[in-house]
Amino acid sequence: MIELHYLAHSRSQRVLWFAEEIGLEYQLIIHQRDPVTRLAKPEVRDIHPLGKLPILVEGDLILAESAVILEYMARRHAPDWLIDSTDSDYWNFQYWMHYAEASMMPPLLVRLIFSMLKGPAIPALIRPLTKRIANQVDQTFTNPQIQTHFEFVEAHLNQNEWFASDQITLADVQMLFPLEAALAKRSIQPEAFPNVVSYVQRLQARPAYQRALSKGGPYEFGPV
Numbered sequence: 001m002i003e004l005h006y007l008a009h010s011r012s013q014r015v016l017w018f019a020e021e022i023g024l025e026y027q028l029i030i031h032q033r034d035p036v037t038r039l040a041k042p043e044v045r046d047i048h049p050l051g052k053l054p055i056l057v058e059g060d061l062i063l064a065e066s067a068v069i070l071e072y073m074a075r076r077h078a079p080d081w082l083i084d085s086t087d088s089d090y091w092n093f094q095y096w097m098h099y100a101e102a103s104m105m106p107p108l109l110v111r112l113i114f115s116m117l118k119g120p121a122i123p124a125l126i127r128p129l130t131k132r133i134a135n136q137v138d139q140t141f142t143n144p145q146i147q148t149h150f151e152f153v154e155a156h157l158n159q160n161e162w163f164a165s166d167q168i169t170l171a172d173v174q175m176l177f178p179l180e181a182a183l184a185k186r187s188i189q190p191e192a193f194p195n196v197v198s199y200v201q202r203l204q205a206r207p208a209y210q211r212a213l214s215k216g217g218p219y220e221f222g223p224v
């Protein structure tokens with residue numbers, strides 16, 4: 001039986017959601033974040049050396065990286081969520097599968113890290129200085145980057161119902177997390193991206209997504 005190792009309040013949600021979409025049989029193992037550092041607990045490194053989640057374990061196979069885990073699940077149990085390499089949408093599909101983590105997540109992560117420089121984790125005495133630095137990085141680098149990515153995705157969703165094809169595919173499962181994370185953390189102004197907002201709401205309303213929420217527990221990036 002497949003073991004799904006899930007980290008609370010994380011990208012693991014997309015893997016659990018997909019497992020529910022395809023009616024996979026799996027055992028869910030929920031890992032909580034360290035309340036102070038927000039990192040996964042060190043024992044996750046006993047499963048995979050990086051200690052990042054999600055992780056799928058089946059027999060001797062240990063897989064990390066959500067895109068790879070999703071593809072493994074689809075290839076074995078739900079190939080209709082993939083696009084065949086002979087199909088004209090194939091490279092489009094590949095593009096969005098990679099784009100989510102390789103291009104869209106990094107500026108969102110930079111913003112998250114710099115927001116910590118403005119918060120209580122920084123000693124009060126030096127916080128005005130770290131806050132100034134963080135605001136400067138946000139203004140000159142991070143916010144314009146995020147804006148560019150969201151304008152790009154907004155334009156795509158203005159023309160297309162789904163990311164890679166005329167029906168939902170794994171690319172939509174992979175793409176939802178950066179979009180919902182940016183909305184939940186107010187990294188973007190929702191009013192400026194109506195197609196992104198309605199796309200996210202459409203996916204979050206799916207029964208399988210809702211089942212995943214109730215199985216995975218509280219999710220700070222979910223529907224507001």
Ligand SMILES: N[C@@H](CCC(=O)N[C@@H](CS)C(=O)NCC(=O)O)C(=O)O
Binds near residue numbers: 011041052067
């Ligand atoms: N590119 C990886 C990223 C994995 C990752 O960074 N996971 C985060 C959760 S969103 C994590 O485990 N964070 C806890 C930690 O770094 O200790 C994927 O898509 O699975």
